[in-house]
Amino acid sequence: MLWMLTTLAIFRFIAFPSLLITSISSVILWQSGNPLFLIQAIWTKLITALLILLFIYLFESKHFIFFNNLGISNRAIYLRMIAIDFSFAATAFTIALLI
Amino acid sequence: MATLEFDSLYLAFGTHRILSSIYVKCTTGQVVGLLGRNGSGKSCLMQIVFGNLSAESKSVRYNGTSLMGNYMSKKTIAYLPQFDLLPSFITFEQALKFYSVDKNKIKAGFPELLEVLKRKSSEVSGGQRRLFEVLLILHSQHPFCLLDEPFSGLMPVTIDRLKELILEERKNKGIIITDHLHRQIRTIADELYVLTNGTTYQIKNDEQLIEYGYLSEL
Numbered sequence: 001m002l003w004m005l006t007t008l009a010i011f012r013f014i015a016f017p018s019l020l021i022t023s024i025s026s027v028i029l030w031q032s033g034n035p036l037f038l039i040q041a042i043w044t045k046l047i048t049a050l051l052i053l054l055f056i057y058l059f060e061s062k063h064f065i066f067f068n069n070l071g072i073s074n075r076a077i078y079l080r081m082i083a084i085d086f087s088f089a090a091t092a093f094t095i096a097l098l099i
Numbered sequence: 100m101a102t103l104e105f106d107s108l109y110l111a112f113g114t115h116r117i118l119s120s121i122y123v124k125c126t127t128g129q130v131v132g133l134l135g136r137n138g139s140g141k142s143c144l145m146q147i148v149f150g151n152l153s154a155e156s157k158s159v160r161y162n163g164t165s166l167m168g169n170y171m172s173k174k175t176i177a178y179l180p181q182f183d184l185l186p187s188f189i190t191f192e193q194a195l196k197f198y199s200v201d202k203n204k205i206k207a208g209f210p211e212l213l214e215v216l217k218r219k220s221s222e223v224s225g226g227q228r229r230l231f232e233v234l235l236i237l238h239s240q241h242p243f244c245l246l247d248e249p250f251s252g253l254m255p256v257t258i259d260r261l262k263e264l265i266l267e268e269r270k271n272k273g274i275i276i277t278d279h280l281h282r283q284i285r286t287i288a289d290e291l292y293v294l295t296n297g298t299t300y301q302i303k304n305d306e307q308l309i310e311y312g313y314l315s316e317l
Contacts, residue, residue, distance in 0.1 A: 006197060012188045063186040068151055069239065070197060071172040 030096035132288030177241035185220035
């Protein structure tokens with residue numbers, strides 16, 4: 001339970017921009033109704049995720065110490081952020097294609 | 100009794116040598132003070148020992164065993180940086196939960212903080228935030244704490260109470276502390292080191308602080 005709460009807290013570093021991009025990509029995917037747009041949506045997610053992580057690395061990574069004290073390395077922090085981000089994106093894209 | 104010691108540290112930025120001849124030892128039940136001028140490398144030293152700044156070489160030992168790789172996961176050392184510890188989106192209450200710190204410990208020493216527990220760190224004053232961060236690290240389960248400028252932004256009466264708490268917590272853990280309020284550090288430290296020209300010198304008497312160029316007068 002604490003592991004999940006910690007992971008969600010870590011995701012909050014990137015929550016706003018990444019959820020916004022996921023939402024916009026999902027809406028475009030849903031409105032187009034064309035599964036071929038999925039490839040563009042995935043590329044959009046990949047490129048923007050890299051840019052967001054670069055921003056975090058440059059300007060926010062000093063706050064990682066709060067989580068480092070909990071035994072979570074910087075690498076694990078980035079991995080958890082990416083894992084949650086892409087889980088949300090995969091779910092949103094699937095829903096957009098199904099409805 | 101547990102021991103944390105570090106030496107063989109070498110850190111340079113380009114051709115500028117920061118740390119080269121370091122030896123510090125701290126045991127549980129001890130407060131070790133680390134003094135040094137601005138830019139002497141105190142914060143870098145703490146970050147290297149904590150494990151989030153890489154050095155060209157280092158040896159950090161816990162009970163005589165070298166800590167290698169990602170030793171943060173062992174939760175041996177808690178680190179309070181000189182800048183904000185808490186991310187702006189975390190409330191004080193959430194921070195306590197993450198660090199498994201009992202709210203009553205905060206209530207016992209600093210009841211005035213109770214009313215801000217539900218607030219995010221970005222919604223309280225700098226002094227309240229700093230005080231809470233120091234308490235969080237001191238009450239954490241880690242056997243050793245590195246405190247980088249814990250007194251910055253705190254009013255004198257709070258510093259006095261915090262010093263009492265540090266001496267109380269010393270019973271359970273080892274604390275390495277650095278701050279420019281050297282008088283405060285000297286009153287609580289069991290061992291004192293000065294960091295100058297990349298080297299640590301153990302201080303046996305106050306006159307040595309002048310000798311090593313840290314103070315101009317006592």
